[in-house]
Amino acid sequence: MKTPNTNFFIFIILALHFSGLVFSQDSCNSKLNLKSRLPFDATSLSCLPVWDAEGFVLRYERSAANGSIWSFVLSAPDPNSFVAMGFSTTGRMVGSSAIVGWVDSAGTAMIKRYYLGGTSPALVVPDQGNVTVVEGSSAVVLESSRLYLAFQLDMGQPSSRLIYSVGPNGFLPVGPNYRLTEHRNKVSTSINYSTGQTASEKAPHLKLRRSHGIVNMVGWGILMVIGSMIARYGRKWDPAWFYAHASCQVSAFTLGVIGVICGFLLESRLDSDVSTHKGLGIFILVLGCLQVMAILARPDKASKVRKYWNWYHYIVGRVLIIFAISNVFYGIHLGGEGKGWTAAYAVVLSVLFLSSAVFEYKLLTSQN
Template structure:
C-alpha cells in the first residue's frame, strides 16, 4: 500500500512536470504547435529577447526579400507587440500587435506609432509590408507568426506588453499605454542582441535628484526651522542652506525629467504636471524668502502662515510624486523601500522632537 502511494505521487509529479513544460516556451526545445503556421518553422533561429516577460523571437530569412518571424509570450490578458524602429524609439516605429479575446479569439494588427496620443497610434498603418500571418494560442502561450516583405528588417526592435485586462476593442482598436517595454539591437546574422537603454543614467539621475532635493532635504530643512530655534542664528543659516541645496537639486531633477520625457516620448502627463507644480511652489518659497518682512512687522505672522503652509504642501506632494515616479519608471521595490525607510525615519525623529517641544511648553 505504501509503495503504491509513493508510485502514485511520483506519477502525479511527472504529469504536473509535463504540463508545466507544455506551458513554458523555450529555445531549448523545438517549436511544436498543434495548428500549422503559414511557413516552415523547422529552421527558425530562436532568441530569448526579453527574459523578464518570457518573450521569445524566432526568425529566418526565407528568400532575398521575405523574412519569417514568430514571437511567443505568455497570455496575460494583455496585448504583446514587436516594433521595428529606425532609431530605437517608440514614436516613428511600425509594429505588429496581437492579443487574445475573452472568447479565445486571436487578433493581430499592424500599427504606426506616430506620437504619444492614442489618436496618433494608427491601426493598419505603417511601413511594414506583411505577407502570410497567423496567431495561435496554445497552452496559455501566444504565438504570433508573420512574414515581412523586405530585404533587411530594421535592427532596432522594440517589444512591449500591455496593461492587463485592457485589450484593444473594435471598431477602432485603440492601444492603451504599454505596461512595460524594452528596446534591443538585433544582429540577424548571428542572433545576438543587446538591450538599448541609453537613457538609463539620465533616468537614474532624474529620480535621485528629485528624491534627494524635494523628498529628503526639504523635510530636513523644515525640521531644522521648527526644532532648532533656540540656536539662533545657526538655525536660520542651516535652514536656508539646506533648503537652497534641495531647491537646486530639485530644479536639476525637473530639467532631467523634461529631457527624459522628450527622449523617451513617454506619456507621463500627471507626473510631469505634479512636478512642475512642485517646482512652482519651490519658486514661490524662494520669492517669499527674499521678500520676507521684518520680525516687528504686523504682516510677519501672515507671512509665516503662508511660508509654513506652502512648505508643508510642497513636502507632501513631493513625497507622493517621488513614489509615483518610482512606479512609472518600474524602478522596483528597492527604491520604494529605501525612500519609505527615509521618510519613516524622518517622521519618527519629527515626532520625538515635537514631543520635546510640547514638554517644554
Template sequence: MGFSATGGMAGSSAMVGWVAARGSSGGIKQYYLGGLTPDKVVPDKGNLQVIVNSSFITMESGRVYMVFQLATTTSSALPSWLLFATGPTGLFPSAPGYQLVKHLDKVSIRIDYTSGSIGNSQSQANGSSSSSSSTPQSDSCGNKLMNSNAVFTFDTSNLNCFPVWNAQDFILRYSQSSSNIWSFIVSAPDKNSYIAMGFSPNGAMVGSSAIVGWVPSSSSITATGGLKQYYLGGTTPSQVVPDSGNLQFVANSTLITSQSSRLFLAFQLQTAQPLSRLIFAVGPTGVFPSVPSFALAQHQDKASITFNYASATGSSSSASSSSSVNSIVSLKRTHGLLNILGWGILIIMGAIIARHFKQWDPLWFYFHVSVQSLGFLLGFIGVISGLILNDRLHANVQIHKALGIIILVLACLQMMAILARPKKESKARKYWNLYHHNTGRILIILAIANIFYGIHLGHEGSAWKIGYGIVLAILFFIAFIFEMRKWSDDEDDDDD
C-alpha cells in the same frame, strides 16, 4: 511526424514511432501536443484520421521507416505545416502511460501538397521557420525575396522597400494590403541573435510593442527558434512582457526564417495606420528567449526612426549602443535621486527646523537657510537633468515636467523671499510669514506627489517607492513627535 496549422508544436497532432534496439518491442501512436508540459502531450489523441491497420513502424539497414495513411476529403484539408522530431537516445514511450519524452531535435517546414514544393525548414516554434545556407548573401531593395511564394503567407510582390538601419544592414519591406491590413518583412544579417521591430508612440523603447524573432544556429542544442510579441513596459527584464502588447496580428501571418545567412521577420498588422516611430534592435549573440518565461535579454544595439509610409522615407535615425543605453539609465536615476534628496528630503528637513527649533535663535535661522539652499541647489540640478533626459528620450511626460517647473518656480520665490524678509517688529512680517509658510507647504506637497509620479513614469519598480516612502514616514514621524511636544509646551504655558 506532426501536422500543424501554424508551424508551432503546441496545438498539433503527431504520429510517433519507435523501435528499440536488440529486439525490444516498438510501437506507433498518435499524440496531441496540447502544450509544452508532459501532461499536455496526450497519447491516443489528436485530429488525424488514421486509416485502420495502415500504420506500422520498422527498422531496416539502420534506418527507421514509419508508415501510415490519413483519411481526408482533399489535400487542402491537411495542414500546410509539417513537424519532424527525433527523441533522446534509448528513451521510449512505455506502458501504461506511454508518456513522450521531450525531443532531442526538431524541424518544421511548410509544404505545398499540390506542387510538391517545400518552403523552409529549421528548429522553430509559434509559426516560425527557417533554412540555412553556407554562402552568406546580402540583401538590398533591388533583390527579390527568396522563395517568396513558398515561404511567406501573404502576397510579397508589391512591397515597398527601404534601408532602415544601415549600421546593422536592416531592410524594411512593407505595403498596405487593404484598408486595415499592413504587411511587413524585416531583413537583417543572421548573427545568431534575435532581431526585433517595435512600434512606439514617442520614439522611446519604454511604452512600445515589438515583435521579436530568433533562429538559433544548428549548434544551439537547447534553444529553439520562435517569434513573439513583447510589451516594453520598462527597463528591467520583469517589465518586458512576452505575449503582450498593442499589435494586432493577422492570424497565421507571422513568420521568422533564415535564408542565405539572413533573417526574414514577416507579419501582418490589423490597423488603419501603423505608428510612425519605429524601433529596431539586435540581441546578444547566442542568447535567446526560452521556456518557460521567454525572458528577453537586453539588446546589444538598437535604432529608432520616424518613418513616412506614404513616401517610404525615414528620418532622425539614431543608433544606441549598450553604453548609450546605460548612460540614459544613469541620467534617469541621477535625476530621480537629486530631486528626491533636494525637494523630497532636505526641503522637508528645513521646514521642520524652522518650525520646531526657534528657541535656538539665530542658529536655527542659519541652519534653516543652509539646508533649504542645499535642497534648492540639488533640486535645481535635478530639474535640469530631467529636461536633458526628456530631450534625449522624447518621452510624453508633460504633467511630470509641468509639476517640476512649478516646484522650481515656487522654490525660486522662496529663495527670493529671504532677501525681502521684514524685521520682526514690522507690521508686514505676519503677511510675509503667511506667504512664506503656505508657499513652502504647497511646494512640499507638490514635490512629494511628483516624486512618486516620476518613479512611476521611470518604471523603476516598487523598490524606489518603498524606499522613499520609508524615508518620508520617518520624517513625518519626527515632525509628529515635535508637533506633539510643541502642543504640550503651549498647553503648559496656558496653564501658567
C-alpha cells in the same frame, strides 16, 4: 498474481504531472510543427532564444521573393494574459509599436497592433502604430500550453531594438476598447537580423536618469522636508535654527535646479512624452524660486506685514513639499526603477513624518 511495478506507476504519475511543463517548452533545436495553423510558411525561419527568463523564442525571416516582407513567429509559455513584441527606435516602450496576442477563456485567439504613446492605459492605442502588418498574415495559436504569435510586416528593415513583455496573470483585454494594463515583466533587447545575434539592452541614458532622480529626490523630496521641520521645531535655538533652515533649503533648491536641468537633458535625448512629470517639475521650480525671492524680501520682525509674510512662506512651502513628494514617486514610476526605489523613499519619508509627529506632540504639550 504479481504486484505491479511500483516504480513504473511512479514514473507514469510524474510524467503526467510534469507533461504540461515539458510540452510547454520550445527551443531552436525543435521544429515548428504547426503546419497549416499559421497563415504563412514558417518552415525555414531563423530561430533564436530572446528572453530566457520567460522562455521567449523568436523565429523570423525576410522574404526572398519580396524583400520588404518580414515574417515573425514569437513563442512563449501561455501566461493566461497577453504576450507582446514591440519595435522601438529608442529602446523604450513609449513611442514604440507592438504586436500583442492572447487567447481568452473561451478559446478565442486575438492579435492586435498597438501604439504605445505613453505609460497610462489610455495612451496605449489599439489598431495604431508605425509598423504595417500584411493583411491576413496575423494569427495566434495555442499549442501545448504555449502561445505562438505569427505576423508579417511590410517594411524595408524592422527596428533592431525589440521589446518583449508579458501581462499580469489573469488579465485579458476585452472589447470594444481592448485596453492593456501594465505588463508584469518586460525586457529590452537588440538584434542583428543578418547574424541572428541578440542581446539585452540596459535602459538608455541610465546614469543620467538616475542622477536626475537622485538629486531631485534628495533635494526637493528630502532636504526640503528636513528644512521645514527645522523651521517649525527648532525655534528655541534662535538664531541657530534660522541658519540651519536657510542652509538646508538653499542646498535643497540647488540640488533641485540641477535635477531639473538633468530632466531637460534627459527629455531631449530620449525624445519621450513625460509632459505631466515635466509640468509638475516646472511648477515645483517656480514655487522654489518664489520661496527664494520671499527670503530676500523678508520684512523685519517688528513690521506689521511680517505676519502675512509668514503665512505666505508657510503655505507656499507646504504646497511645494506636497507636489515634490508626489512628483518623486511619479518619476520613480516613469523611470521603471521598480518597487525597491519606491520602498526606500517611502521608508525615508516615514521616518521623517514619524519624527515630525513626535516633535509636534512635544511642541503642543510644551505650549499647554
